[in-house]
Amino acid sequence: MESIERGSAGSARVAIVGGIHGDEPAGERIVRRLADELDERGSGSGSVRLIVANEPALAAGTRYTDADLNRVFPGDPDSGDYERALAPRLAAELEGMDAVLALHTSHSAPPPFAIYSDPTESVRRSVTGMPVEYVVDSSRLRSTTLDSVVPHTVSIEVGRQGSEEAVEYGYEACLAFLRAHGALDDDPPTFTETTIVAGDEEVPKGGGEPHVHFRNFEEIPEGAVFAEDDVYTHRVEEEGVVPILASERGYEEIFGIYGRVQGTMTPPASDGDGTTGGEESTERGSTAEGSAETRSTERGSTAEGSAEETAEQP
Numbered sequence: 001m002e003s004i005e006r007g008s009a010g011s012a013r014v015a016i017v018g019g020i021h022g023d024e025p026a027g028e029r030i031v032r033r034l035a036d037e038l039d040e041r042g043s044g045s046g047s048v049r050l051i052v053a054n055e056p057a058l059a060a061g062t063r064y065t066d067a068d069l070n071r072v073f074p075g076d077p078d079s080g081d082y083e084r085a086l087a088p089r090l091a092a093e094l095e096g097m098d099a100v101l102a103l104h105t106s107h108s109a110p111p112p113f114a115i116y117s118d119p120t121e122s123v124r125r126s127v128t129g130m131p132v133e134y135v136v137d138s139s140r141l142r143s144t145t146l147d148s149v150v151p152h153t154v155s156i157e158v159g160r161q162g163s164e165e166a167v168e169y170g171y172e173a174c175l176a177f178l179r180a181h182g183a184l185d186d187d188p189p190t191f192t193e194t195t196i197v198a199g200d201e202e203v204p205k206g207g208g209e210p211h212v213h214f215r216n217f218e219e220i221p222e223g224a225v226f227a228e229d230d231v232y233t234h235r236v237e238e239e240g241v242v243p244i245l246a247s248e249r250g251y252e253e254i255f256g257i258y259g260r261v262q263g264t265m266t267p268p269a270s271d272g273d274g275t276t277g278g279e280e281s282t283e284r285g286s287t288a289e290g291s292a293e294t295r296s297t298e299r300g301s302t303a304e305g306s307a308e309e310t311a312e313q314p
């Protein structure tokens, strides 16, 4: 782990983390560009901490060396697995931060989106201050990710793995994040409403040729097949379901995650533009609480993977 301190224009202590996954070079490139371009001393009392998390995996160009870092929090300082031992060191480096942004890329199609586990006011400021149309509430999914253990952390999927667009977009999103927390004062922050999509079920892969028929956040019509392979046919039998991280080959064990639109996250009250900031509206257009029974999954003879155990998240 490499940690670089830069100055802040304001009082907040914020951090940006790249390179959690070693096969996602965009995060490290963005962090190093920020290190080059931000001043070492700011006019404010706060600070900007820039972190490259997993150097051995980055050097190898692999997602991880021993274990997926974003699946092993809170980790174990005594573990012999590199990432299990790294997790508590990274969490300690982020302790007491007012806001944290973790950078990721994926194999699924744009648009970029943010992810949170606990919608604190800091998280609201980060999410609505960045140029994302959607934010995923991952609180119903696994609790072993960085954003589920370090307070005020937002993860952001900045684009396709390996693309220049992901680096450019991610860099701009970081500047927006810094402006939202007052750490950068070159331009005023811009806050916009962001659509909340709750992730409520991972969609397992079985084997054979994978096919995914819908893109991220595209509503799947009732009765349509979201994804299929030789083992599964995932037919959606209710309204309001949208895919998150949909991809045919991005993850070994899932096609993506089923989500549903929950409402909107509004800008912080003091920075609003006449909207009534402060509360999320909920349950727009849907009453279900993750009713998995109303989706059918036709399994072939060999299926036995349980979605809860095996699936992936950014």
Ligand SMILES: [Zn+2]
Residues within 6 Å of the ligand: 020, 021, 024, 103, 104, 105, 314
């Ligand atoms: Zn990642």
